[in-house]
Amino acid sequence: MKLTGAExxxxxxxxxxxxxIFGYPGGAILxxxxxxxxxxxxxxxxxxxxxxxxxxxxxxxxSGGVGVAMATSGPGATNMVTGIATAMLDSSPVVCITGQVxxxxxxxxxxxxxxxxxxxxxxxxxxVVVSRAEDVARTVREAFLxxxxxxxxxxxxxxxxxxxxxxxxxNWDASAPQLPPKRHRNNHDQAEFDRAxxxxxxxxxxxxxxxxGIMLSGAMQVFERFVRVGNFPVAMxxxxxxxxxxxxxMNLGMMGMHGExxxxxxxxxxxxxxxxxxxxxxxxxxxxxxxxxGARKIHIEIDRAEINKNVPVDxxxxxxxxEVLEKLLPALEKRERSDWLAHIRELKGDSAVRDxxxxxxxxxxxxxxxxxxxxxxxKGEAIVVTDVGQHQMWEAQYYHHDQPRTLxxxxxxxxMGFALPAAIGAKFxxxxxxxxxxxxxxxxxxxxxxxxxxxxxxxxINIAIINNGYLGMVRQWQExxxxxxxxxxxxxxxxxxxxxxxxGIRGERITSRGDVTPTIRSAxxxxxxxxxxxxxxxxDSVYPMVPAGGSLHEMIRRPNNPxxxxxxxx
Amino acid sequence: xxxxxxxxxxxPGVLNRVASLARRLAINIDxxxxxxxxxxxxARMTIVxxxxxxxxxxxxxxxxxxxxVLLAENISGRSVLERDLALIKVLADQQSRPHLMELxxxxxxxxxxxxxxxxxLEVSGTVDKIDGxxxxxxxxxxxEMARTGRIAMTRGGDLLxxxxxxxxxxxPEPVCRK
Numbered sequence: 001m002k003l004t005g006a007e008x009x010x011x012x013x014x015x016x017x018x019x020x021i022f023g024y025p026g027g028a029i030l031x032x033x034x035x036x037x038x039x040x041x042x043x044x045x046x047x048x049x050x051x052x053x054x055x056x057x058x059x060x061x062x063s064g065g066v067g068v069a070m071a072t073s074g075p076g077a078t079n080m081v082t083g084i085a086t087a088m089l090d091s092s093p094v095v096c097i098t099g100q101v102x103x104x105x106x107x108x109x110x111x112x113x114x115x116x117x118x119x120x121x122x123x124x125x126x127x128v129v130v131s132r133a134e135d136v137a138r139t140v141r142e143a144f145l146x147x148x149x150x151x152x153x154x155x156x157x158x159x160x161x162x163x164x165x166x167x168x169x170x171n172w173d174a175s176a177p178q179l180p181p182k183r184h185r186n187n188h189d190q191a192e193f194d195r196a197x198x199x200x201x202x203x204x205x206x207x208x209x210x211x212x213g214i215m216l217s218g219a220m221q222v223f224e225r226f227v228r229v230g231n232f233p234v235a236m237x238x239x240x241x242x243x244x245x246x247x248x249x250m251n252l253g254m255m256g257m258h259g260e261x262x263x264x265x266x267x268x269x270x271x272x273x274x275x276x277x278x279x280x281x282x283x284x285x286x287x288x289x290x291x292x293x294g295a296r297k298i299h300i301e302i303d304r305a306e307i308n309k310n311v312p313v314d315x316x317x318x319x320x321x322x323e324v325l326e327k328l329l330p331a332l333e334k335r336e337r338s339d340w341l342a343h344i345r346e347l348k349g350d351s352a353v354r355d356x357x358x359x360x361x362x363x364x365x366x367x368x369x370x371x372x373x374x375x376x377x378x379k380g381e382a383i384v385v386t387d388v389g390q391h392q393m394w395e396a397q398y399y400h401h402d403q404p405r406t407l408x409x410x411x412x413x414x415x416m417g418f419a420l421p422a423a424i425g426a427k428f429x430x431x432x433x434x435x436x437x438x439x440x441x442x443x444x445x446x447x448x449x450x451x452x453x454x455x456x457x458x459x460x461i462n463i464a465i466i467n468n469g470y471l472g473m474v475r476q477w478q479e480x481x482x483x484x485x486x487x488x489x490x491x492x493x494x495x496x497x498x499x500x501x502x503x504g505i506r507g508e509r510i511t512s513r514g515d516v517t518p519t520i521r522s523a524x525x526x527x528x529x530x531x532x533x534x535x536x537x538x539x540d541s542v543y544p545m546v547p548a549g550g551s552l553h554e555m556i557r558r559p560n561n562p563x564x565x566x567x568x569x570x
Numbered sequence: 571x572x573x574x575x576x577x578x579x580x581x582p583g584v585l586n587r588v589a590s591l592a593r594r595l596a597i598n599i600d601x602x603x604x605x606x607x608x609x610x611x612x613a614r615m616t617i618v619x620x621x622x623x624x625x626x627x628x629x630x631x632x633x634x635x636x637x638x639v640l641l642a643e644n645i646s647g648r649s650v651l652e653r654d655l656a657l658i659k660v661l662a663d664q665q666s667r668p669h670l671m672e673l674x675x676x677x678x679x680x681x682x683x684x685x686x687x688x689x690x691l692e693v694s695g696t697v698d699k700i701d702g703x704x705x706x707x708x709x710x711x712x713x714e715m716a717r718t719g720r721i722a723m724t725r726g727g728d729l730l731x732x733x734x735x736x737x738x739x740x741x742p743e744p745v746c747r748k
Contacts, residue, residue, distance in 0.1 A: 121586070180579050180640050181733045182634070305632045307627075
């Protein structure tokens, strides 16, 4: 059967199980769009190619499958860069397909020609230019294989226009992936394994650092058994949230810069860190010179390049988290560790007193209250997609996730503007799930044009704008470290409710605590997208906070009497 | 200084990926040589990098993450045969020529081109040997030099072979789940 390269692309994507493509057309990708029209693939027209990549990313994170984004050459491709980097830093399997000028024009500075494989080399797991129709099917299959195997990541396939237009014989079976053979580097070192077992069984004050790798490898069940047998308390990374139920008593909560104080203290006082599918990011460790000085370290990690990168470890078990945990489990001895667990409970007591949820209701609207009310009202079952900044940290602290893949957030790159498009992508991946975008007034203004995508696609999500009139996290740093010189952080925003109406979306504005839950309820009951503009306390800060580069146990704590005095009515 | 050997796909763009990776890791490359192996689809690189053992581990592990790299290994500290080759054009007049010839003999270099005012010498060996020859040639007037950079091979039974395709895909083909 003779097909054009463009038709082969659509056929290959269909056979790979793709149902949705997030994209934006243009000259160099037009043959593919023509073929798309004849296929069963559902193309979602975005308003900016960055949105397409975030949607594909959100789709991948919510589903566990591969998300697909598409754009034309030149500016279409360069607009994808931020989204690709976001997927790279958080190991998200995204395949980006870009059009390219015809191969005979390559290197001639043709209209909308740009070296996108050169540009994206350091921010993709792999990228490739396809200049022959014969190579399309095999390359796309390889791209999917690379994106979602091992440590996942984005792959970009740049297809020249002539390769899209040329006709060739299409043979699926003959176009199987032909990736170069790799040396198997799985951990077969018995000595390393024995050392890890010895450390696990002899530790008095162990703590698990649980990362997103647990979710990526589908290790949730064996992880739970592992925790039960060893009675290990569990600290979560931001991206690890959801891999172990928040309601489980062994789950301490998030660690790191804005982690709970008792979690950071427990890490500092531990005698064994068991890191699973996480990479000792600087936001997690604080100052490396003072990080968990008394602890031995075990690192269970699929990516060999992460071993000893930031923190030297005593035993490195390289491999898929599920396989490694399954291998460790039979050697693990039952332990009670009641003294250690009691000590952690004591550490927790101090934090409870300072918790904003336990402070007297001053009538002001705090972001933490909004997020906690959202958690209660949705019974913790919604998929929450956050942007980056204060609201993101409050979400991690006050929305308690019990299910994997229900918190979707840009951790590694910290990409503002991520929430709205990623929430759209998550909704396409999980159409039957309730999806909330929780986003600041700054980040929302970066990608709010995607509201039109929501309207055009007639999808239903809920959007909670945590609006404090500042670029809040930056303001907080200015408050703490720059003597309250608020340079370039006060932020004018449109009337978001009116803006919503302009898009044909229902908009609400909330200024008092009592209206929070009823409005959330009404938004949930609506069959259409609703935007709620929560006008929250303007100068609240996220506590605790480990200053950048500071020691993990030296946190700025929430004062017992928060800034009620300085509060202004919105 | 750390020495790594890598087997890579012999195709365009791979050198760029390897060099770009070193740049991203802020590792300065002292020399990088690349040439085909007995299998023309596979090229072998010898990378000498200004870094410590930890940096070399990161470079090695990160290189192996590249799809086009079949294998990368730090061979520093192992029993290694190392060779560098240089062509050196040196001033040689009637007076200095006999003295030069003596030195050439000592260093087991070869004269590969003779001109009225200069000679081109070819010398191969360890980096130290070539550096040593260069030092003694300097007073005569070194006009030009070209060096290949190091190639290295582990000795004896310490084999470093590229992995071969098992005929089986490493991972099952992924699908987009609903």
